[in-house]
Amino acid sequence: MDETLNFHYDSQRAKQARIGRVIGSKSSYMLLSLISGTLFVGGILLVFGIDSSFGWFIASLAGPVWASAIWGRSLTQLPPKSNGTNLDDVLDAYLLARIRPNYSPKDLMELVHNTEGGNFIANRFIISIQYLKDLAVSDSTSSDIVWQRAEYYRKAHGFETINAAVLTAALIYTTPNIDGYLAHVGTDKDNVEKGLLWFKYEEEVIAAYKAHRPKGGIGRDWAFGYIPLLEHLGFNISQHITYSGSLAREIESRSQLISHVTHTLAQGARRNVVLVGQLGSGKTKLVYNLAEQLLEADPSTPKSLHYHQVIALDPSTLMSRVRGRGELEELVQRICYEALRAKNIILFLDDAQLFFEEGTGSVDLSNVLLPILDGGALKIILAMDEQRWTRIVQSNPALAQNMNRVVVPPTNEPETMAVMQSQAMKLEAQHGVVYSYQSLEAAYRLSSRFIAEQVMPGRTLKLLEAAANFSDKKLVTQQSIEKAIEQTQGVKVGTANSVTERTALLNLEALIHERMINQTRAVQVVSDALRRARAGVRNTNRPIGTFLFLGPTGVGKTELAKSVAAVFFGNENQLVRLDLNEYVRSEDVARLIADASQDSHSLTAQISRQPFSVVLLDEIEKAHPEVLNTLLQVLDEGILRDINNREVSFRDAVIIATSNAGADRIRQHIEAGEKLEQFEQQFTDELVSSNTFRPEFLNRFDDIVLFRPLEQPELLQVIDLIIAGVNKTLAAQKLSVAVDDDAKQLLVQAGYDPRLGARPMRRIVQRTVENIVANQVLSQQVRPGTEVKITKQDIEQALARA
Amino acid sequence: MIVFDLLTWWYTTAWFEVLHKVQLRTVGVLETFSVALLARTLVAPFRQIDAGSVRGPVGVQLRAWFDRTFSRFFGAVVRSVMICCGLIGAFVIFALSLAWAAVWLAIPVLPVFGLIVALVR
Numbered sequence: 043m044d045e046t047l048n049f050h051y052d053s054q055r056a057k058q059a060r061i062g063r064v065i066g067s068k069s070s071y072m073l074l075s076l077i078s079g080t081l082f083v084g085g086i087l088l089v090f091g092i093d094s095s096f097g098w099f100i101a102s103l104a105g106p107v108w109a110s111a112i113w114g115r116s117l118t119q120l121p122p123k124s125n126g127t128n129l130d131d132v133l134d135a136y137l138l139a140r141i142r143p144n145y146s147p148k149d150l151m152e153l154v155h156n157t158e159g160g161n162f163i164a165n166r167f168i169i170s171i172q173y174l175k176d177l178a179v180s181d182s183t184s185s186d187i188v189w190q191r192a193e194y195y196r197k198a199h200g201f202e203t204i205n206a207a208v209l210t211a212a213l214i215y216t217t218p219n220i221d222g223y224l225a226h227v228g229t230d231k232d233n234v235e236k237g238l239l240w241f242k243y244e245e246e247v248i249a250a251y252k253a254h255r256p257k258g259g260i261g262r263d264w265a266f267g268y269i270p271l272l273e274h275l276g277f278n279i280s281q282h283i284t285y286s287g288s289l290a291r292e293i294e295s296r297s298q299l300i301s302h303v304t305h306t307l308a309q310g311a312r313r314n315v316v317l318v319g320q321l322g323s324g325k326t327k328l329v330y331n332l333a334e335q336l337l338e339a340d341p342s343t344p345k346s347l348h349y350h351q352v353i354a355l356d357p358s359t360l361m362s363r364v365r366g367r368g369e370l371e372e373l374v375q376r377i378c379y380e381a382l383r384a385k386n387i388i389l390f391l392d393d394a395q396l397f398f399e400e401g402t403g404s405v406d407l408s409n410v411l412l413p414i415l416d417g418g419a420l421k422i423i424l425a426m427d428e429q430r431w432t433r434i435v436q437s438n439p440a441l442a443q444n445m446n447r448v449v450v451p452p453t454n455e456p457e458t459m460a461v462m463q464s465q466a467m468k469l470e471a472q473h474g475v476v477y478s479y480q481s482l483e484a485a486y487r488l489s490s491r492f493i494a495e496q497v498m499p500g501r502t503l504k505l506l507e508a509a510a511n512f513s514d515k516k517l518v519t520q521q522s523i524e525k526a527i528e529q530t531q532g533v534k535v536g537t538a539n540s541v542t543e544r545t546a547l548l549n550l551e552a553l554i555h556e557r558m559i560n561q562t563r564a565v566q567v568v569s570d571a572l573r574r575a576r577a578g579v580r581n582t583n584r585p586i587g588t589f590l591f592l593g594p595t596g597v598g599k600t601e602l603a604k605s606v607a608a609v610f611f612g613n614e615n616q617l618v619r620l621d622l623n624e625y626v627r628s629e630d631v632a633r634l635i636a637d638a639s640q641d642s643h644s645l646t647a648q649i650s651r652q653p654f655s656v657v658l659l660d661e662i663e664k665a666h667p668e669v670l671n672t673l674l675q676v677l678d679e680g681i682l683r684d685i686n687n688r689e690v691s692f693r694d695a696v697i698i699a700t701s702n703a704g705a706d707r708i709r710q711h712i713e714a715g716e717k718l719e720q721f722e723q724q725f726t727d728e729l730v731s732s733n734t735f736r737p738e739f740l741n742r743f744d745d746i747v748l749f750r751p752l753e754q755p756e757l758l759q760v761i762d763l764i765i766a767g768v769n770k771t772l773a774a775q776k777l778s779v780a781v782d783d784d785a786k787q788l789l790v791q792a793g794y795d796p797r798l799g800a801r802p803m804r805r806i807v808q809r810t811v812e813n814i815v816a817n818q819v820l821s822q823q824v825r826p827g828t829e830v831k832i833t834k835q836d837i838e839q840a841l842a843r844a
Numbered sequence: 845m846i847v848f849d850l851l852t853w854w855y856t857t858a859w860f861e862v863l864h865k866v867q868l869r870t871v872g873v874l875e876t877f878s879v880a881l882l883a884r885t886l887v888a889p890f891r892q893i894d895a896g897s898v899r900g901p902v903g904v905q906l907r908a909w910f911d912r913t914f915s916r917f918f919g920a921v922v923r924s925v926m927i928c929c930g931l932i933g934a935f936v937i938f939a940l941s942l943a944w945a946a947v948w949l950a951i952p953v954l955p956v957f958g959l960i961v962a963l964v965r
Contacts (some may be wrong), residue, residue, distance in 0.1 A: 058849060085958075097965035102958025107952040113850045116858070261926050264919065265885035267892030349881075359952035383892055 047129040047189045051143045055123060056130045062117025065110060074111035080102040092551055122203045127188055132196065134205040147176040147188050162241050166479045167234060169214070170517065177217050182475050188216045199238050209240040228480040228520050229395030237479050240463045243291060247413040247467065257284060257337060258349045267384035269353075271377050275360060276353040277639045279333045279390065290331040291464035293457050296324070299448060300332050301342065303423070306446045307388060308344035312418040316394070317425040322500020324427040325463070328450060329354075329390050336388075336609035350421070352379070354390040358403050371410045379409075382420045394424035398434045398441070405619055410439055415444040429686060452497035458486055461499040462506060473510035477518045481509065484523040491582075491691060492531045494650055505530075533654040533694055534576070534611075547573050550609060557605045558598045559759045559800075563718060564591065564747040568602065571696070571744065572610050579617030581793065588697045590662070592725075593749025594705035596799025600658065603698045607656040610696070618648045618695075619658040622665035631672050635684045646684040654694045663734055677742035699743070703734045709751050709796065718748045752799050757790045760800045764807045772815070776826035779815055784834040792841055810840040854952050862948050866941035873937045877930025882923040890919030 050056060064070065084100025088094045120138070123131035130138060139152055154160035155171045166172050192204045192212035201208055214220060224230050245260045272278075303706040308311050317325040333352040335343050355377070364370045381387035391397055396404035397411060412422055424445065426434070453461060459482060466477045485505045486498075493501035509518050509526040517768075524535045526732050546553060550569035551562070558565070571587030574580040591599040607617040625634060638647035649655065659673070661663075680693035704725060711721045726746055730737050740746060752760065769778050781789075793806035814836055818824045874880065889895035894915045898908035950957070 047868070054849070061846060061849075095962045097957065097962075098965070099958040099962040102956075102961075103953035105954030109850065109854055109952045113853055116853065258881065259876045261878035261882045261923065264878075264882065264891060264923065265888040267895070383896065385892060 046186055047127075047132075047193055048139075049129040049143055049189075053128070053130045054121060055109065056138055059120055059135045062114055062120065063226035065114030066116075066118040067114075071111050071115050071588060074107055074114070076488050078108040078111065081107060087582075092319070107732040110449075119339065122185045125642045125724055129193075129204075132193070132204055132503075137204070137206060137209060142250040144182045145185060146178075146180045146182040147184055147213060147216065148175060148180045149182075150185065150188060150209060151175045151178045154206045156536075157210075159205050159241065160210045162207050162244075163210040163214070163234065163237060165476055165517075166237050166240065167224075167229050167562045168478050168480065168517070169224075169229075171210075174214065174217060174220075177220060177223070178213065179218065184216075187210050191215050195235065197389070199235075199242060201238075201242065207238060211238055212237060233479055233483070235411045236459070240458075240479070243460075243463055243616045244467065247464075253285075258339070262349050263386065265387035267380070269380055269384050269387060271373075271380050271714045272353050272384075272387065275373075275377065276355050276389075278351060278353050280329055280351040280353075283330065283334050283337060288327075288334045290327075290334060291458055291460050293453070295451075295453070295457065296328060296331065299328060299450065300335065303328070303332060303448060304335070304343045304347055306448075306522065307421050307423075308346050312415075312444060312446060314415055314422045314445055315422070315424070316431065316447050317423065317450050318428050318431045318447055319425075320427050320452065321450050322496030322498065322504070323450045324499055325450050325676035326392055329392075329423055329425070333388075350386045350388055352388045352390050352423075354392055355394045356392070357405050357407075361405060368407070370405065371407065374407055374410050378414050378420055388421040388423060390425070392425050394426045394796060395430040395434055397424075398438060399430075408441070412438070412440055412444065418443070418444075447796060455486060458499045458502055459483075462486070462502060465503055466506070469507055469510060473513075474508075475510050475513045475516050475518050477506065478520070480520040481518045481523050482506070484520040484705070485509065488523060488527045488535055489647075491693065492527050492533055492535070492653060494688065494690060531654075532652065543576070546609070547576055553609045554602065554605045557763070558601045559756050559763065560752065561598050561602065561749050564598075564602055564749055567747055568606055568698075572606070583680065583695060584678070585676070585692050586696045588677045590701070590740065590742045590743045590746045591629065591698060591700045591702060591749060592729075592746065593702070593708055594797065594799055595702055596752050596801030597749040597752055598800070599698075599700040599749055600660065603656050603658045603700075606696055606698075611654055611656065611735050616652065616655045617658055617699060618645065618652065618655050619660065620645060621660045622669065623661045625669045628666050628668040630666060631668050632685060634669060634672060635682060637685050638798040640685075646682055646690040648693055649682075649695060650690050651686075653691055655696075657692065657695050659697070659699040661701060663701045663703040663780045667736075674739065674742055704729055704732075710750060712750050718750055722746075722748055753794060754790055754794060757800060757803060758786055760803050761786050761789050761807065765811065768807065768812060768815070775819070777815070777819070777824060777828065777830065779811060779830045779832060781811060781832045781837075785832055787838045788834050788837045788841075792837075810837050814840055851952055855949070858949060859945070862941075862945045866938060866945055869941050870938040872935050873934040874930055877926055877933060879927050879930040879934070882927050882930075885919075886923050886927075887916045887920050889915035890922060 054825055065074065078825075082104035085099070085104070087096040088097025088100060090097075102212055102758060118135055118139075120135035122133075126132050133141070136157065137153065142149075145153070146695050151171060151174055155175070160171060162279050163169065188209070191213070192209050195201070195208045195211055196204050199208075204212075214224075214234050215231050221230070224234070240700050266633060287657050303317075306315050317328060319325050329352060336347050336350045336352070339348040358372060360373060360377075362615065364373055378389070381389050397407050400406045415422065426798060431447075462477075462482045462485065468477055468481070485502045489501040489505045490498070493505060495501075506518075507528055509522045512518075512522040512525040512529070514522060527533060527535055550572060551565050554565050554569065568587065568589060569582075571589075573643070575586040591602070593599060603619075605618060608614040620634075624630070633641065633644060635646045636644035638644070638650060641647060645657070649657070662670070665673075672682070676692050677697060680691060680695075682692060684690055707725060707728065711725070712718075725748065726740060729735050730740065764777065765781055765786075789806050792810075793802040795802055811832055814832055815824075815830050818830055824830055889912060894908065894911035898905055
């Protein structure tokens with residue numbers, strides 16, 4: 043790493059590179075070829091036109107001129123010197139032809155500007171080379187450190203030469219004060235280094251595309267049978283790959299799986315495999331890669347499988363071609379027989395459960411397929427997820443005995459990044475966009491958090507594809523990924539950027555108080571948590587906030603939860619509400635974590651659908667201890683496993699538990715003239731000592747918030763809010779209602795009950811104000827555009843009637 | 845110096861590459877005609893027609909044996925024809941490529957021959 047690389051400007055390789063720059067360019071090559079052709083044709087014309095023997099000499103001059111043209115082209119692709127230790131031995135011909143001994147990092151930056159490799163790094167990392175040039179050092183002695191870094195990258199990542207991409211990465215690494223700029227564009231030096239592997243992969247794909255790839259030739263299938271039925275009813279994956287390629291990137295763990303599958307298919311009594319893995323783990327892709335290896339007669343695959351074709355079947359196509367079950371079974375038998383007879387067919391049943399279960403789009407063909415699988419002669423690959431495999435095996439134990447099970451695990455982060463980089467090429471061509479490295483990282487991070495129905499790499503590819511629709515000037519950035527996930531999953535993932543949102547967050551308390559009265563401390567702690575979340579400073583491995591609201595009924599606990607849903611999550615419906623008085627038995631835990639297909643209202647099902655929500659756990663003190671134990675994990679880690687052991691994330695939810703426990707004690711303290719802050723701790727201790735809540739449960743909450751009972755002046759404000767609500771309803775009929783102040787006082791007096799807080803207020807407004815308006819509307823005393831005035835007397839009469 | 849470098853490259857690296865291409869082209873033709881594959885499966889039933897074993901009376905089995913033998917014979921004929929075509933094609937390509945490799949050697953020094961011809965005639 044510290045080894046200094048010597049640069050010999052006059053070395054033979056350096057000179058040749060410079061010659062290549064002059065005579066090896068495309069225009070020079072064309073010119074020399076044209077001269078060569080002219081000399082040849084001119085000479086021949088001289089010989090045969092005017093019978094001049096001098097023409098032979100002229101024509102023969104075409105030889106060395108053409109040789110110069112070819113040599114020139116070859117010099118632009120000069121290979122590195124084997125075992126070379128000097129810079130001029132290992133430098134890419136393009137750079138070698140242009141470099142000077144006294145070049146400074148700034149000059150080198152100028153050199154890589156607009157090269158293929160330089161552009162790759164600049165575009166993939168959204169880096170401005172021009173800006174880097176401004177930061178780069180002008181002192182040529184500083185170039186040594188750049189070359190040392192470049193040589194380190196070359197050796198570490200297996201590049202033949204120090205090319206423009208490697209040099210750009212080295213320049214970025216060694217540029218002073220670069221970290222801040224890289225952080226600004228959302229990356230760092232390590233990522234730029236990893237980007238070199240992406241560049242290398244793309245170079246390899248292009249080289250492989252140009253290389254000769256034998257596919258068996260004219261007589262490849264002559265020893266194998268005709269397959270008219272399969273050609274008609276199946277999808278020939280091998281044929282598809284022949285034309286389009288699979289863009290597979292070699293991943294060690296996947297190569298091992300493919301090797302295992304091929305050896306199972308080639309040997310053994312049971313030449314079949316069931317690929318078991320979660321949705322998105324890459325089972326189908328694995329089969330495509332296998333098909334490609336067989337088609338290319340890859341030396342790593344058994345010879346007996348060379349040129350075998352993989353044909354996929356799906357039950358809906360088969361069902362559409364027959365009239366009844368009997369015909370379908372007969373057709374499947376014929377297909378299997380045809381595949382067996384052809385001797386070079388591997389059948390692939392993707393979503394194989396569709397062949398073993400009755401249902402819409404699926405049909406149980408066990409009685410046909412099991413004897414065939416039992417025979418073991420037909421090469422067949424099934425693919426399905428773990429749960430379905432377990433379910434089918436339970437009803438069909440013979441299937442498990444007849445199949446070789448191969449588990450396809452989700453890919454890890456480096457593997458997923460490699461898969462994304464390989465598939466990005468295809469997506470870029472399809473959507474006409476360019477994916478930045480940051481977008482790939484964001485796709486991995488965000489899909490891990492928010493896409494629960496699939497595993498890696500499927501979920502990240504799904505997000506990457508969706509993000510193509512949110513590109514900015516055809517560039518897919520981290521922000522594109524965030525927009526895509528926000529749109530598709532209904533979550534907010536970025537930090538607050540818009541002025542409107544920032545203003546709203548800074549004024550959360552005021553916005554919430556538009557909907558509820560007083561309880562300033564409760565409103566403040568909740569608002570603080572929400573601001574932390576949107577400023578990106580919260581712990582992302584926990585829920586946004588977890589709060590226990592304690593206080594008498596009718597003081598605004600539920601209303602605050604609804605307000606948070608409306609103000610922060612944009613809609614009051616973003617509230618998942620569970621009345622825990624319905625979870626009083628230990629068996630109720632199962633209901634809490636039920637699968638969405640069994641109970642779409644279970645907590646896990648609702649949060650899977652709507653992860654960005656307020657979870658309101660009402661009357662938590664009534665829940666069974668087992669239920670509370672289950673909820674501990676949610677409060678602690680923001681994770682709950684459903685009945686199928688699938689993780690459901692609560693890390694984007696605000697969890698609010700409410701309880702009336704100790705409401706009388708709160709009232710006593712308040713009536714004794716104490717402030718909430720004065721008896722908060724004592725009150726919590728009382729809840730623990732009275733065994734209402736266990737201390738480990740209370741400790742899981744970010745804040746325990748006490749709500750104080752509402753007094754009459756506050757209830758007057760509640761009345762105002764309720765009347766505002768009535769007016770909102772009446773606005774559709776162009777009517778409004780105005781209640782006199784003394785009438786409002788009367789309403790509060792009539793409805794006041796210190797135990798019930800604001801709850802009776804709505805009832806009393808209904809029985810009085812709403813009834814008065816309803817009568818006037820029906821008797822046509824009011825017309826659209828008028829205001830209904832309600833006096834104290836009106837209220838008295840209404841109360842008397844009620 | 846430039847001329848020396850050009851000639852050195854022309855008669856070493858470039859010529860070996862030309863020779864390597866002779867091999868690649870010849871192998872390419874053999875692969876296109878599936879020569880090795882066809883030779884390995886020379887007497888296999890053609891497209892597996894009448895290839896399966898048949899149960900039944902001796903007469904039926906005898907007939908199946910004749911059918912299978914005919915399929916193998918037909919396959920062998922077709923494959924032999926294709927192998928011959930492949931070998932001839934490969935030979936032609938090999939000869940032409942080799943001739944080109946020989947011409948390659950003369951290209952840079954063509955003016956010497958051109959001058960001699962011009963002076964002699």
